[in-house]
Amino acid sequence: NAGVTQTPKFQVLKTGQSMTLQCAQDMNHEYMSWYRQDPGMGLRLIHYSVGAGITDQGEVPNGYNVSRSTTEDFPLRLLSAAPSQTSVYFCASSFGTGIGQPQHFGDGTRLSIL
């Protein structure tokens, strides 16, 4: 009954470092996405995927890469961390294209860039 699992829960990085935020779901959902949540900005879409091998950009994709080699996993990579990327990151998944379907969120990764 795991749902959407994100690791790590907390991370502190130095400017310029790279890292990968992990997201896994066990519901056989085709659609997966990444959001960031910032005070005063709400949640904004970074990247999304409608199935293995297919990814696309959302509203705020700069500085982030994604890949989707399996249905279950959708990692988010920060190439060269910047203080502006300090945020809470949420992964979400849903059936099919996601359109018209409820979206299920993980517990988030709280990331601080010094």
Next chain:
Amino acid sequence: KQEVTQIPAALSVPEGENLVLNCSFTDSAIYNLQWFRQDPGKGLTSLLLIQSSQREQTSGRLNASLDKSSGRSTLYIAASQPGDSATYLCAVSSERETSGSRLTFGEGTQLTVNP
């Protein structure tokens, strides 16, 4: 561009009160509207999803309504309890959105229910 607004930003009520949270959106061309609950330091828990063809959905003490033509939704919480204290987020999935089923979120209403 779709915009979602939630009023009020914060609400404090005594236990037992019935209350209404409001959500408005600028573009009525939506697939659905979803209400979420977020506890401090936690993720988002889906409460109710209303398809664009529906008028309301109910789950326990929660009732969400949708007036698509006027761009409004309300979340009604009956007989509030301290355990209802959380931030409530409204999100819409827009037909004109090119990023798949991207959700556009409001900034939430922070609810505190006092014992």
